[in-house]
Amino acid sequence: MRTQTILIALFLNLFLLQGCTDVGERVYDKYPADEFYGSPEGADVALAGVYSQIGGNWGGVGYAGADNGWYDLNSMSADEQVIPHRTTGDWQLDFARLYKHEWLPTDFIINNTWNWLYESVFSANLAVEQLENSGAEQAKVAEAKILRAFFYYLLMDDFGNVPFYTENNITVEELPQIERAELYDFIVSEITENVEDLPTTKGGSFYGRFNRWAAYALLAKVYMNAEVYTGVPQYAEALEAIEMLEQGGFSLHPGGASESSPLGYRYYELFGDTMPEDETILAIFVEANIVSRNIFTVRSLSGPHAQALFGYNGWNGTIVPTAFYEKYSDNDIRKQQFLVGQQPGGVTYSTQVLSLDNPGAAPFAGVRNIKFYPVPPMDGGGASNDFPIYRYADFLLMKAESHVRLGNAGQAKPFIDAVRQRAGLEPLASNPTLEDIYLERGFELNWEGHRRQDMIRFNTFLEPNDFRGASQEFRKLFPIPTSALNANPNLQQNPGY
Template sequence: MKPRYTTLLGLIITLFLFSCTDDVEENVYDKYQADEFYSTPEGADVALAAVYANVVGNWGGLGYAGADNGWYDLNCMTADEQVIPHRNTGDWQLDFARLYKHEWLPSDLIVNNTWNWLYRAIFSANLAVEQLENAEAAQTKISEAKVLRAFFYYLLMDDYGNVPFYTENNITVEELPQASRQEVYDFVVAELEANVPNLSDTKGGEYYGRFNTWAGYALLAKIYLNAGVYTGTPQWQKCLDAIESMEAGGFSLHPGAANESSPNGYQYYELFGDQLPEDETILAMFATANIVSRNIYTIRSLSGPHAMELFGVSGWNGAIVPEDFYNGYDNADIRKAQFLVGEQPGGVTYVPEVGSLDNPGADPFAGVRNIKFYPATPLDGGGASNDFPIFRYADFMLMKAECLVRLNDAPAAKPLVDAIKQRAGLDALSNNPTLEDIYRERGFELNWEGHRRQDMIRFGTFLEPNDFRGQSDEYRKLFPIPTSAMDANPNLQQNPGY
């Protein structure tokens, strides 16, 4: 069970519950004028909580991760690490198979949901910035709101390229101008460089799940890591500099040792459980099922009788790990413990081979299953209470190694890669790491955490054929602007190819 909610998390929960109730009247802040209210620490946290409430995942494609049909599925199932096949029993929509086969359309639900979520979040962030600036609130609070807004614009730029851009809400949808990816990149970088130094350097406590200085530098490093994709100009040294600024927060790898009381038998899997350990976690998404957010990923993967036998709730028999991805893991790798094949409790036998994703679809028990997010209580058939790691230190160690190799300093990268491998129970590299070594290690370490599509694009593998499709066209590196957005705003130009 999670400890007592901190102030901001409690506010997020309150706002989340209110957002699900149609007949709740607007709050009236009694004796306070708005500016006076938002200038107080409590009022500033209310403004920020309204923005953070957009991060947590829920039905209808809302949130960063946790539920389905949103950003997480769009960015994971277009890569090589997971997919939900249509079953030959008639189960599961075809949208997920289309993502994996790179056949998505501008009218698709998940493409539209992700777009709508991000613009809802940006509207909320713009409002918070306005409220806090008008109230002359503490600079650390204003900067936190601006960093959150930069985070959402980063996700938009990464997925859609040239996007509508606005920082004030006094404009109608049909008037929104479309900014180039370069312009959005420049804005996001400038906002982060100006505001991250103003953030709190507190770790944990009330800053669990919030952007502090270290999470801000982590975000800046992510953007610099992919600058070559966004602008055509790589920024490997700037990425290194941002990572080194983040490292001043004092992060380390969480132990990976065998432990019967830990999920999946290893301390490593505590990184994906209830409240995430602070040694490695830089930024987490908070979840408590049926209160705020949820984490569906194991329950969605396991079949009904198998999940019932393990957890007392029925699984959805959905997401699987493609056979080639699963086969890449060494049998000695403790990270392979997250995958289930063969005979299981509940009279279920999973087979790795999947013959079809859509026509006629996969057999009911075809596909490797994943229990990386071993369900934390409270849980039910709608999800569990695992928090989600948005940023964790192992990711940034491998990012640092990648930058060093790209800057021709592979010897300095070797200890970083070796530390990740050795925690997983594997031998150190026999030679200095190559980019291929780092790419493979990122897949092994970070699968199902929302990074793979971005990595595949950066390493040039995203368009390569697989067992279910041929070579993809170049334009598939971006998602289309949804049809509904194009219809609502005549200023928008569709991405090429769509």
């Protein structure tokens, strides 16, 4: 049984209170809205409506956990994973087209991502309005505004110039499209003006919520990619934001051997049932079939293999491209997440993948990934592994990168070495280069949703791979969906589409 209190559970409990017989009960549906949302319980209900957007679910909803949404769009357009069409006829071509940089404005994964993000902005706008109108405590208003900044950051990162609004009393066809740099300024100001109003509480009721440290993590991410968004680098500002989040007292979780881990190391506790508080800054709470889901392992393993391990069939979907897998050192504990060769269930995975789409990959072609080794409750629709949005290892590597980009490679070395040594590797023999940091980010953060952004920042996103030639510059942005253009005549499509 989990000990964390989550907002969605609070939301349910508030309305269960309506059925109790205590004469002193507060029956919230009889209260005026302003009074309700001004109460601590009502403020949490307003915020719960926004947080419910983050957990992954069917139909492309959520940040990560299910399929056909933001996570797939940003992970499979990079170099770390793809779902090939199979020669058996399984799997649609959308994922292979993402990997080959052949997506179109009509693609449903792009449309799903756009719709989810704008539904989330709408929810955040509503929460801000409810909380401000009710005179809720400033910490709750600040939390809603930080959530809105988070969703706009994801929109800015994927789509560039996008529709912008902070009040919901506007029709779709009236939404103005603003420049990416203007949205960047809004996001930075929204975070910096509200971050110090957020609680410093870690865990408990703030597991999976934006506290002060998670907001500084978001700010560091925005600054880290400022040159991509505005043309002006802000690496010194990124360092300052990381130093602020470090006041939360984070450290690398131990990575040593563990007999209780199905992958053999404590490192993999970072991807299990409850994210360790020492390293986790912001996580998605998952309870399969109740709150979100985590499909990543069941989607990767083949049917008979997953059946032999867990008692239900796998989907035989996601693979790790061979070139990505082969970059790992054999003594790197992070290589334990990959499966090749003979497996239980009479399955043998090969590293050789000859085609992604025409005619497609053989049934058992491709390296598989069990980084999120399923925890119960679990079934063929997913598992209850929580998902790390931000964890400290990411920000140690961002510190290292910022120092190198600012000409201080010597100061960067301890941070990258700490991540390497936790993984069982030797420290670097010399001061790190940007290439060292880029590779280490791939090793450490694969399948956590950061890779496309990293590849764009390090200028590798357009490089050719085994299944396509070099991509054109316009592929650094996704297209605005055709459905959005049809609904709003104010929108201009991104160049190249």
